[in-house]
Amino acid sequence: DGLHAADLVVAPSGAMLRALNTHYGPLDGARVIHNGRNAEQFAPRRKRPFVLSAGRLWDEAKNIDRVVEIADELPWPVLVAGEFQHPDQSARHSFVARQCRWLGSLPEAQLRRWYASASIYGLPALYEPFGYTPLEAALSGCALVLGDIESLREIWGDAAVFVDPCDSAALKHELIDLIDDPQRRGEMSRRAHERAQEFTSARMAENYLAAYEELFAKREEFARCA
Numbered sequence: 210d211g212l213h214a215a216d217l218v219v220a221p222s223g224a225m226l227r228a229l230n231t232h233y234g235p236l237d238g239a240r241v242i243h244n245g246r247n248a249e250q251f252a253p254r255r256k257r258p259f260v261l262s263a264g265r266l267w268d269e270a271k272n273i274d275r276v277v278e279i280a281d282e283l284p285w286p287v288l289v290a291g292e293f294q295h296p297d298q299s300a301r302h303s304f305v306a307r308q309c310r311w312l313g314s315l316p317e318a319q320l321r322r323w324y325a326s327a328s329i330y331g332l333p334a335l336y337e338p339f340g341y342t343p344l345e346a347a348l349s350g351c352a353l354v355l356g357d358i359e360s361l362r363e364i365w366g367d368a369a370v371f372v373d374p375c376d377s378a379a380l381k382h383e384l385i386d387l388i389d390d391p392q393r394r395g396e397m398s399r400r401a402h403e404r405a406q407e408f409t410s411a412r413m414a415e416n417y418l419a420a421y422e423e424l425f426a427k428r429e430e431f432a433r434c435a
Contacts, residue, residue, distance in 0.1 A: 212236055216424050219417075221339035223281045224360035238338040240371060241363070242420065244339045245413035246348060248406060253350025253398075256324040260384060261327035261351065263290040263342050270336035272356060272374050279381045282307035285388050287331075290315050290323060324349035328394060329387055338359055342370070344408055348403035356381050368404035370397060 212218055212229065218239040220226035226241050238366035260283065265270040273289060280287035292314035312323065324330070334356040343353055343365070355361045356374035371389065372379045387394045 211232065216427075217420055219420065222360045222363055224358075224363050225338040227359075228434055235255060240420070241291055242413060242416040243408050244341060244344070245408045245410040246341070246346050247410045251345055251348035252289045252325060253402070254322075255397075256328045256350065257326045258388075259327060260287045260329045260388075261290070261323055261345075261346070262287065263323075264332065266291045266293055268427045270334060272333045272335045275310045275333045275374065275377055275380055276331045279377050279384075282381055283384055283388065285328075286310060286311055288299055288327070290320055312376070321345070321349070326349060327351050327382065328398075329354060330382070332356065334358060334361065334371055335361050335374045340364065345406055347405035350398050350402050352366060352387055352397035352400045354380070354387065365404060365407070368397070368400035 212233050213236070218226075218236045219242050220229060220239065221244045222244065223241050229239070230236055232421075232428065260276070260280075262273050262276045265274055266289070267274050268370055271291075276287060287309035288311075288367060289309050290312040297414065315323070324346050327346070327349070328351065330343065330351035331354045332340070332343055333354070335341065337356070337358065338351065338363055340355075343355055343361070346367075347353060347368070353369035355363065355365065355369045355371055357371035358374065361369070362371065370383050372383050386399065388397050
């Protein structure tokens with residue numbers, strides 16, 4: 210009811226808009242405005258040999274457990290930043306701690322420093338409307354290994370390595386391939402950083418401002434005709 214009562218529906222990706230139309234549509238006049246981040250807040254530093262993943266560890270859609278479960282099979286350490294849903298999930302906490310280095314839930318400024326140093330960012334997500342953490346990692350110069358889902362394909366194209374989010378062996382293979390091939394890793398880092406420049410907070414704000422201006426214009430026209 211809320212979607213159909215709205216003057217305008219905005220989705221952060223074409224994939225999300227198609228999902229809304231499939232389950233709740235048709236939504237007339239809906240549009241896509243991609244999310245964005247301020248690129249000036251993120252900058253690559255000297256890259257170090259580790260894989261980073263970040264997000265809500267309790268959220269099955271993020272699928273971070275897939276990275277955790279193969280961590281001890283990789284030649285590089287895996288660092289994971291994020292929060293558990295409940296403090297009493299001690300068994301799960303112990304599993305993550307055994308498999309990789311858990312950084313805990315970090316303030317934004319600290320997470321930016323980890324992005325800046327990480328060589329590879331892994332997020333084999335099962336579901337993402339857009340995906341902020343891959344964008345932040347790409348702005349920080351990380352090579353991306355992402356879940357092969359419609360929204361992430363739309364956003365990243367050939368600027369990321371995609372894996373079946375349910376295939377741990379494939380994830381392990383792609384991570385090891387990037388670890389063992391500095392030239393390819395550098396190329397994927399460059400592509401991701403270049404692609405990330407298209408998703409700025411300034412562009413997002415401009416698109417939302419234009420959307421609101423259109424709505425105000427329609428309201429004024431309606432008032433004159435009433």
